[in-house]
Structures are given as C-alpha cells and as structure tokens.
Amino acid sequence: MSLDERKLEVLRAIVEDYVSTHEPVGSKSLAERHVLGVSPATIRNDMAALEEEGYIAQPHTSAGRIPTDKGYRLFVDRLSQVKPLSAPERRAIQTFLDGAVDLDDVVRRSVRLLAQLTRQVAVVQYPALSRSAVRHLELVHLSDGRLLLVLITDTGRVEQRVVQLPTALGEEQVAELRTAVNASLTGHRLADAPAQVESLPDSVGLELRPVMVSLGTVLLETLAERSEERVMLAGTANLTRSALDFPRTIHPVLEALEEQVVLLKLIGEIETPSTLRVRIGEENAVEGLRDTSVVSVGYGSGEQALAGLGVLGPTRMDYPGTMSAVRAVARYVGDLLARQ
C-alpha cells in the first residue's frame, strides 16, 4: 500500500525510460540513467513492490519492467508536470492557424497541426450546432416545389438541407418565409431552437403555415442529426511509425477510427473548456483501443465548450508533451473562433 517518495521516483523513471526507449527497463540501467542515489538491488526491491501493487509488469521473466495502465494513470495524475511549449512552437501554432479563411480551414489546419506537433493521430470536432447561434438562415427556391434551407452559424458552420414543400410557392412567399424565419431565429442559440420553431407558423400568413411547419421540422431534424456529428481526422500514418507500438496489428485501431460514433465518444462529451481529459488503455470502453490512450479537451471561448479536440496514440506516449500540445491548440482555436 505504502508508496513512499522513492518508489514514485522509480515509477516515474520507468515510465520516462520506457517511453523514450520503447524497451522494458531493468534495474541496472535505471540506476545508471537516473540519479536515484541507491543501488540496483534496492531499486529491484522497489520494483518488486511496484509490481505487487500493479503499477508495472514484466513481459516475461527475464525481462525488465513496463508500466501498466494503472502505472501510467498514476504517472499522469501525480508525477508529470505539463511541459510548456517552446516559444518557436507557440509562434508556429499562431501563424499557422491565423492563415485560416473559414471554419473548414480552421478545422483542417488545427487537426494537421495537432497531428504534426504530437506525431500522433489528431481528431477535431466541428463546433456543435446546438451550442452555436444562428447568424443567418437562407432559403433558396429550387425548380420544382422544393426549397433549399441553408443554416449559417456564428462559428461559421454552414448546413444545408432540401425541404420538400407541400405546395408550390412564389418568390414573394419565399421572401416572406425568409424574413419570418430570420426574425425569429437569428441571434438565438440553436439549443433554444425547438421553442422558437414552435411559434414560427404564427408569424406568417395563413396559407404559408403548413409550409412553415415542414420547414421547422426539417430544421429540427437537421439539428438532431448533425448536431455533433462532424469530425476531422489527421495523422493516421503516425500509428505505423513504430511497428512495435501495437502487439498484433493496428487493424482494430484503424477500424475504430473509421466509426464517427466512436470518435465522438472519445473526443466529445465535454462540457467545460480547458479541462484536459486523459483516457488510458483499458479506460477506453472501445474494444480495439485497448492499447491506445486519448488526450482530449474542449475548446471554445466562453464558459461552455463548443466542441472537443484531441489526440490518440499508443498507451506508451509522451503524456506531458502531448497534453501541453493539445491544450495549446485548443486555446488558439477557441480564441480564433471567438474573433470570427
């Protein structure tokens, strides 16, 4: 039970060495590479204790020790201090992101940046519709009794859906609809949309009410279906940099990454920005991601996060470095979107 100061120090040393060398670490090399002030024999005793407690394990009898998920967890919680980024790194982030011309570009640039900085797989979620506000709603009249509904949010997201009309419309009627919809929704958060949509039909002439109803339905549908759905991925190739990272193959990992739902589970579900979350190995409920860790965080300007972003890599990753990179990128992206 008792993990005194030195044992923790030994665990830290094991994690650090294992992360950098990718090989089980033994008592002798530990004593050489770190200033622990004791002999290998003493370290061996500590290691035996750490193994007893489940923080480290031996791949086989005559090998050194590697950290377990539990060991990494302790390391992340108590032993690591967030490594600040270097000045050039900060500058690189800034200049790279500042060049973005629209939301797509922001997301694309940040996900690439994150992949490059951490040398891992990066995931960035688009700002959730429900947490954005309506900037403008546009109705475009298509040829045959159909209407294209274009929704533009204050974070720059654009969603479109075709609405099948119950009756054909004239241009002036479309204009009336457009005015009414914008009057009641522009500036409002989309989370409040259901209430607003409720009262929409009352704002137009009698003969337009059925049209307004189907418009409202489609709007709510879009909100429900696409609310959190979009994510962007980069750096998949980083998974294969060192073949030793994954016991069997990376197949299950790639499969998991193809599932949007899974990605959203990993990155999403974030309420307040800038609270880093680290999920290590088995802590990922997803089968197939048992040998990976996920570092994620919410981004956004205000109190509430707009969406999440993060990084996925082998359990054996550089946690301090990854954590600081993820946090830094999230901050910049949040600021950037606030300035839009």
Added chain:
Amino acid sequence: MSLDERKLEVLRAIVEDYVSTHEPVGSKSLAERHVLGVSPATIRNDMAALEEEGYIAQPHTSAGRIPTDKGYRLFVDRLSQVKPLSAPERRAIQTFLDGAVDLDDVVRRSVRLLAQLTRQVAVVQYPALSRSAVRHLELVHLSDGRLLLVLITDTGRVEQRVVQLPTALGEEQVAELRTAVNASLTGHRLADAPAQVESLPDSVGLELRPVMVSLGTVLLETLAERSEERVMLAGTANLTRSALDFPRTIHPVLEALEEQVVLLKLIGEIETPSTLRVRIGEENAVEGLRDTSVVSVGYGSGEQALAGLGVLGPTRMDYPGTMSAVRAVARYVGDLLARQ
C-alpha cells in the same frame, strides 16, 4: 515475343490463383486447379517463357511465380472480363444511396459503400466547382464591415468565404449587391465565372464598384483554391486486413493517403465519365504507392465528368470485381446528382 493462346491462359491462371491464395503458384498446382490440358512440365516451359518476357517473376529460386506489374497489366487489358454485380448487390447500392439527404450525405454514403463492396480503400471526390453551375449566391452581412459569401451550386455543394470590405455597407446596399451578383451568375457554369466576374462592377452603382471588385476577387480565389480540392476517404482499415499485402509496412501508403494532392492525382484528372482507368503498381508516379493499384472512373450525368471516384488496394487485387463495383457506384452517383 510470341504469346500464344495457352501462354495467355497460363498467365490468367497464375493471376487468378495468386489473387485468391496470396501465395506464389507453381506448375503442379496450376495443372491441378485449372483445365489446361497439358502436364506440369509443359506449363513450366510456358512459365519460363512468360518470365523471360517479364510477365511473371520468382520471389526466390525454389518458389512458384507471381505476376509482375506488367503481368497484371496484360491481365487487365486482355484477359479479364468485367464481372457483373449480383442482383442483391445492385439493389443494395440503390437503396443505400437513395437515402441520402444532401451532397455531403451522397458522398459519405458512396465512399462507405465502395469501401465495403470492394473491401479496399475508397476515395470519392466532391463535384468540381468549375464544372458545376451556380444555383444561388448569398451575401450575409456580418457585424464589422465584413461580408459572408455563400456559393451554392446545382450539385448541392456549398462554399463560403468571408470578404473583407473596403467600406462599411448598409442593408440596402448588400441587397443591391446580392441582386446584381445573382443576376449575372445564377445558372452559369463556374468555369465561365472569370468572364462574368469581369463585368460585375458595371452592374451596380458607382460607390459599390470597389466592393464588387473585392467580391469578385474572393469568388475567383475560392474557385481556384477549392475547385477540385475536396475528397472523402473510407476503408483505410482494409489496408491492414492481410498483413502480407505489403512488403514492409503500410506506412508509406497511409502517408500518401493523407496528402489531398496525391489523392486528387489518383482519382481526378478525369474528363469523360465511365471510362475506367486502372493504374498498376509502378504506374502510380507516387513514391509509396508502388505496391498498390488504383481503379478510378469519372462520374457525372452528361458528357463531362463532374469529378472522380475510385478505389486503392494492393497490386494483388481482384481486378474484375473491383472494376465492376467502381463502375456501378459511379453510375448510381451520377444519376443521383442529375436528379437533384
């Protein structure tokens, strides 16, 4: 030089066996599994000739033969007949694609479908802007002297860019701009946009001309930058299904797939629809895709292709099956977009 009928038959048998077993094929097993009417010894002679001509090769002395890129090429050009899809497959494609609600959805569904049908990596390019026509242009006035330009094409693609205004504008002025821009561009193909944009400034009042100029500039920029740029990928996990498929690792392949430019080179550059193109191994100019083949085709309703789609897999792939799946999906997608 002379490749008589039987030698071709032997080559076909070798390709078919190698594709299905993934192992070098020898003369004896060839004689057993195929009705060639001759003894293994004769086949050996033919194989020696085929090797002499460069159509097959031996991994090492005491092994069977495998096809070379040149061998696959001959197979694709002269020996394979496109395998028609089964009725259930056709139906599956139809029902799966018909459920799409907008362009994003169409692309997402087709790329997944293609990956699933071929069990390989699928790539679908968004309809090229330059080959689409303008359905509507919307201008949304942002707070501080900026304008959001939203471009909607007849294929359902939506692009947006923020325009930095030289001077602040009133709502009526924005309306004037909107009317003018739509009047001159709606219905026109975007390939003709440069000419149209030229004359835009003349269509509005004097004081709006500088604004119109910057608007035109941004429009052309968007066209240039994003014209062909967007693609969607699926089925990356299929690369790892059989570890034997790639001599070293799939790392270079994954890296190549991360580069949009590379993907566009593979899938794009297509003028007429429904002409299948097969690029085998070394024929891909891209370093890192030397062990893969790409089957691609243009899709679109009319004479000219809107964009391309295709599939990437190990050189040792089921060419007839892949080719028919790619062609079928392209047809359905083309029809679907024409119906929009």
Added chain:
DNA sequence: ATTGGCACTCGACCGTTACGAGTGCCAGGA
C-alpha cells in the same frame, strides 16, 4: 511439341546450444 524423369536449389521448419539481460534472494554492513 509434349512429357516423364531426375538432379538441383533454396527457403521453411525444427531442435540444440550459447549468451546475456534481468531477476529474486540472502547474508553482511551502516
């Protein structure tokens, strides 16, 4: 032109051995 026979090549497989990194334990010392 085709075929059966035959000698040859060479990678895959398997058991043996040697090596060495790393461990656990123990007895002696601070």
Added chain:
DNA sequence: TCCTGGCACTCGTAACGGTCGAGTGCCAAT
C-alpha cells in the same frame, strides 16, 4: 531497519546445422 554486493536461476534471443519438400530447369524419349 534499510541498503548493498554477490550469486544462482530463468528465459528469451540469436546463431548454427540439419532435414524436408516444393518447385525448378534440363534432357531424352515419344
């Protein structure tokens, strides 16, 4: 009580050597 050097032990890896067999090329006979 805690630390340390010494030592026997374990076990995975690498290297070696021998066998096996699939597959070949060649040749003489049909």
